[in-house]
Amino acid sequence: MYLKIVLISISALLLQHICGFIYQFCFKLTIYNHSPGPCKYIAGVENGSEDMHTLPNGLTFITSGFLVDYLSQGKNTNSMGRILLYDMSKDSNQEIIELELENFHPQRFVPHGISAWQDDNGKVTVFVVNHLVKGDQIESFEYLPEKKALRHVTSFKDGSMRNVNDVVATSNRTFYFTNWSHYRNFIGKLLEMLLLLPWTHVYYHDGEVYRLVAEDLVMANGIAMSNDEKFIYVACSMTKDIKVFKRDMDNRLVFHQEFMLDTLVDNISVDPEGNIWAGCHPRFLSILSYMENFTLGSPSQVLKLEVENGLIKSMKEVFSNDGFMLSGSTSASFYRNQTLIGSMLEKLVICDVLYM
Numbered sequence: 262m263y264l265k266i267v268l269i270s271i272s273a274l275l276l277q278h279i280c281g282f283i284y285q286f287c288f289k290l291t292i293y294n295h296s297p298g299p300c301k302y303i304a305g306v307e308n309g310s311e312d313m314h315t316l317p318n319g320l321t322f323i324t325s326g327f328l329v330d331y332l333s334q335g336k337n338t339n340s341m342g343r344i345l346l347y348d349m350s351k352d353s354n355q356e357i358i359e360l361e362l363e364n365f366h367p368q369r370f371v372p373h374g375i376s377a378w379q380d381d382n383g384k385v386t387v388f389v390v391n392h393l394v395k396g397d398q399i400e401s402f403e404y405l406p407e408k409k410a411l412r413h414v415t416s417f418k419d420g421s422m423r424n425v426n427d428v429v430a431t432s433n434r435t436f437y438f439t440n441w442s443h444y445r446n447f448i449g450k451l452l453e454m455l456l457l458l459p460w461t462h463v464y465y466h467d468g469e470v471y472r473l474v475a476e477d478l479v480m481a482n483g484i485a486m487s488n489d490e491k492f493i494y495v496a497c498s499m500t501k502d503i504k505v506f507k508r509d510m511d512n513r514l515v516f517h518q519e520f521m522l523d524t525l526v527d528n529i530s531v532d533p534e535g536n537i538w539a540g541c542h543p544r545f546l547s548i549l550s551y552m553e554n555f556t557l558g559s560p561s562q563v564l565k566l567e568v569e570n571g572l573i574k575s576m577k578e579v580f581s582n583d584g585f586m587l588s589g590s591t592s593a594s595f596y597r598n599q600t601l602i603g604s605m606l607e608k609l610v611i612c613d614v615l616y617m
Contacts, residue, residue, distance in 0.1 A: 310604055371393075459476075462478065528540050544560050588605075
């Protein structure tokens, strides 16, 4: 009798989860194409522009080539991605620059998340998430503006780096990073996603040790820091929200706010005014199919979240496309009335922001 009650209860809970999942992720919604102004492709980008970071002077560092390796299921052990440079302070007709990588000769370079730190002397340090066959690590580079190159400084490795997605720098030696799944194998990742398991984390590296600073997150993805360095924003894709944390004196994170987007948010950035820009995937099943067969395409979406005193106050959809112009948008960065929009596998788009 008791066994029967337990089985019925478990079945009811499972059915409730399945129904909730279908409601949240499997209904198709209509995509209305619109943009904030004229948009065009940036020449020279064909294999994705997954993540980007824009400095106060407009220089934007972009990772390219992550999903190309993913689609080969990691079989291309010699995969070599690229770090691109685009200056948003200049005319949009400029060519994008592929940065030379100095003192860096790995057999494999699969760049994912990226963050840049500029010190008081103008020196720029660039942190890049790199997926290796045996595990993930975060690469540190010094930007050499006269040579348009990145000189490798060091590789950060630790057992806490299970499946690193993104990184945000707090100095030239310290940073926060997200793990987007607990398991490294495909089945484990799939179960975490379908069951919405809160098993992902945010860690902080203080230059010496790695500390867990936020946990119980469902698929922690992009991460960014407010301009005053008081708040950390974490995009949680499968719960369709951005969580706001306040930094304490010891760099631990104190939960501050949860803001629902009702779309799969990927990478996020903070503009000069302190607002958040998010690259999103409005259709869950479309982006899953796209990652298995990129010829299918997937809708793109960019949201702007207005922030006041660390709290997200409102949200606007700035860009939406059914996938014909741009598939699988992953990131967006705003500077001087223009926004760059990155993608998983394809092109890089720049739009004039004339109206929203």
